[in-house]
Amino acid sequence: MHTSQPVVAHSHQHAFCKALLDARLPVPEGVIGPNGKPSERRFNVYRNNVVAGQVSTLLDAYPATARLVGKAFFKAMARDYVMAHPPVTPMMFDYGADFPAFIDAFPAAAELPYLGDVARIERCWVEAYHSAEASPLPTPRLREALVGEDLRRLTLQLHPSVRVLQSAFPALAIWEANTGSSGDREIHLDDGPEDILMVRPEANVEVHRLPRGGAGFFQALSRGCSLVGATERALAGNDPFDLVASMAVLVDARLVIGASFAQAHPNLAGG
Numbered sequence: 001m002h003t004s005q006p007v008v009a010h011s012h013q014h015a016f017c018k019a020l021l022d023a024r025l026p027v028p029e030g031v032i033g034p035n036g037k038p039s040e041r042r043f044n045v046y047r048n049n050v051v052a053g054q055v056s057t058l059l060d061a062y063p064a065t066a067r068l069v070g071k072a073f074f075k076a077m078a079r080d081y082v083m084a085h086p087p088v089t090p091m092m093f094d095y096g097a098d099f100p101a102f103i104d105a106f107p108a109a110a111e112l113p114y115l116g117d118v119a120r121i122e123r124c125w126v127e128a129y130h131s132a133e134a135s136p137l138p139t140p141r142l143r144e145a146l147v148g149e150d151l152r153r154l155t156l157q158l159h160p161s162v163r164v165l166q167s168a169f170p171a172l173a174i175w176e177a178n179t180g181s182s183g184d185r186e187i188h189l190d191d192g193p194e195d196i197l198m199v200r201p202e203a204n205v206e207v208h209r210l211p212r213g214g215a216g217f218f219q220a221l222s223r224g225c226s227l228v229g230a231t232e233r234a235l236a237g238n239d240p241f242d243l244v245a246s247m248a249v250l251v252d253a254r255l256v257i258g259a260s261f262a263q264a265h266p267n268l269a270g271g
Helices: 004-020 041-061 062-069 073-086 097-102 115-129 141-149 173-178 214-222 227-235 241-254
Strands: 154-157 161-165 193-197 207-211 255-263
Touching: 041 062, 041 073, 041 115, 041 154, 062 073, 062 115, 062 173, 073 097, 073 227, 097 115, 115 161, 115 173, 141 241, 141 255, 154 214, 154 227, 161 173, 161 214, 173 193, 193 214, 207 214, 214 227, 214 241, 227 241, 227 255
Parallel strands: none
Antiparallel strands: 154 255, 161 193, 193 207
């Protein structure tokens, strides 16, 4: 008897949670009205509150996206997402990680092909804000590492908050225009693609527009490539790559928290 109770309780909880996000399912066992019968009206209070709460979470996380489509459209789109994507962790700032991909495939948003990328910028901002703390390497020490030894062996550890995005659209300019981060300049979709980097070296998330080709460089660095290896990958990409401009971002944005030199292979070490 004692071993079956937790199993039964878990089964009831699972049925209750599943029915919250599927109006086609019957009222879960135990939700009854004064007449002792299942009460759909009472359960709908739970259902509406849960869905409304998750829609509100998405609205807080994606304000520029909501502004672009209007609050009513956003809430309808978010409700569809909520009904198909229940939370998988108790941390609500984790909720909606795949909402940008959902937007990409949402038929009613097809006329705004940049909308998913704007949402990705907002998602990366949330991730950068909640990332682990770390102290940037002091600029003099970083500059010393960049000129002191064999750069082919130099590997840079980037701040855990670093997020890098590539968009085929001027998504950052659109995001800036809808967050008050820029003026009222006119934006055209044919303004070209944008590479974007975010970091939170201290208290605030900082957003940087990268030089063309810069995303590949910083993505390679974040995956552990050496400085030279990341440069070679960026140069092999389709976009022109400006190493000098990218290095300026690397230093000025305080992205680096550590530097190390890989051990040279004995057969290649100088005599």
